Amino acid sequence: MSDNLLLEKQLCFRLYSLNKLMCRLYAPILKELGLTYPQYLAMLVLWQNTEGISVKDLGSQLDLDSGTLSPLLKRMEVQGLLTRVRQSTDERVVIVKLTHKGIVLQQSAEHIPGEMFAVTGLTPDKLQSLNLELDQLIVNISD
Amino acid sequence: MSDNLLLEKQLCFRLYSLNKLMCRLYAPILKELGLTYPQYLAMLVLWQNTEGISVKDLGSQLDLDSGTLSPLLKRMEVQGLLTRVRQSTDERVVIVKLTHKGIVLQQSAEHIPGEMFAVTGLTPDKLQSLNLELDQLIVNISD
DNA sequence: ACAAATAAAGTTGCACGCAACTTAATTGCA
DNA sequence: TGCAATTAAGTTGCGTGCAACTTTATTTGT
Numbered sequence: 045m046s047d048n049l050l051l052e053k054q055l056c057f058r059l060y061s062l063n064k065l066m067c068r069l070y071a072p073i074l075k076e077l078g079l080t081y082p083q084y085l086a087m088l089v090l091w092q093n094t095e096g097i098s099v100k101d102l103g104s105q106l107d108l109d110s111g112t113l114s115p116l117l118k119r120m121e122v123q124g125l126l127t128r129v130r131q132s133t134d135e136r137v138v139i140v141k142l143t144h145k146g147i148v149l150q151q152s153a154e155h156i157p158g159e160m161f162a163v164t165g166l167t168p169d170k171l172q173s174l175n176l177e178l179d180q181l182i183v184n185i186s187d
Numbered sequence: 188m189s190d191n192l193l194l195e196k197q198l199c200f201r202l203y204s205l206n207k208l209m210c211r212l213y214a215p216i217l218k219e220l221g222l223t224y225p226q227y228l229a230m231l232v233l234w235q236n237t238e239g240i241s242v243k244d245l246g247s248q249l250d251l252d253s254g255t256l257s258p259l260l261k262r263m264e265v266q267g268l269l270t271r272v273r274q275s276t277d278e279r280v281v282i283v284k285l286t287h288k289g290i291v292l293q294q295s296a297e298h299i300p301g302e303m304f305a306v307t308g309l310t311p312d313k314l315q316s317l318n319l320e321l322d323q324l325i326v327n328i329s330d
Numbered sequence: 331a332c333a334a335a336t337a338a339a340g341t342t343g344c345a346c347g348c349a350a351c352t353t354a355a356t357t358g359c360a
Numbered sequence: 361t362g363c364a365a366t367t368a369a370g371t372t373g374c375g376t377g378c379a380a381c382t383t384t385a386t387t388t389g390t
Binding site: 070157163171186 | 200231300327
């Protein structure tokens with residue numbers, strides 16, 4: 045009888061836990077901006093693509109399919125953060141583009157990364173190396 | 188204008204991505220057992236507590252509240268994996284206990300950790316140290 | 331040129347996760 | 361003792377994630 049089936053031994057459980065902890069950590073700050081956690085991650089991409097980005101490209105950066113993104117973006121459109129317009133050169137494609145309201149929201153979010161970083165108790169070097177380790181894991185698993 | 192608001196710089200995004208990747212990695216194997224990913228994590232705890240465990244204690248090990256756990260356990264009860272019985276000495280408490288079917292399912296799960304470990308491309312040492320780093324992070328964040 | 335294959339986005343249905351709340355039982359304290 | 365506070369579990373409502381599917385548009389091969 046191996047003890048491999050122990051919760052404490054499982055990497056997957058730590059990732060499951062940490063992700064939930066992160067959500068809960070961000071939730072109250074994001075609530076002030078009127079954003080959920082996945083919406084915030086989407087905004088991080090959109091703030092780097094103010095000229096607009098297709099749902100497909102947004103999804104590939106967030107690793108989300110249209111089944112998740114379409115309703116999420118629809119809610120953000122209702123909030124007035126972005127517009128969704130079909131591309132005239134290829135009517136299959138929908139371009140997501142931040143409104144003025146969506147763009148200026150970035151200023152209210154500037155303080156968040158620093159604040160969250162402080163809570164992790166990591167040094168910048170430790171954060172950097174952990175990020176690289178996790179990136180390697182992402183590559184290995186997603187091949 | 189800082190570049191802290193970059194998706195690629197965010198630890199939270201890596202944890203978000205990796206957790207989803209883990210779910211997708213486990214999903215097909217767990218489907219053979221008729222389990223979802225959170226149900227599998229619950230089974231890991233229950234296999235270590237065949238004498239039974241309260242919903243509260245199970246929740247504290249999984250870091251889940253009754254709002255999530257109650258319906259999840261109800262579904263697993265329907266599947267015949269466990270029973271839920273109110274404790275006679277304290278009628279507030281519900282004891283979750285695996286059925287025979289739930290207990291013997293462990294045998295079908297024995298191969299999973301090894302299989303999943305192989306995919307990570309980690310050495311045992313690397314896995315160990317990563318687990319410790321993540322544990323430290325969990326402690327720092329959840330205080 | 332045109333039918334088959336492919337691609338992009340959206341819809342549906344289900345299982346979480348969690349905030350906010352309700353219900354029922356137990357504890358604690360004046 | 362009696363009643364307020366606390367505790368355990370469950371319910372409700374909403375926002376993801378994702379599988380499976382549909383719809384519409386474009387591309388590909390002959």
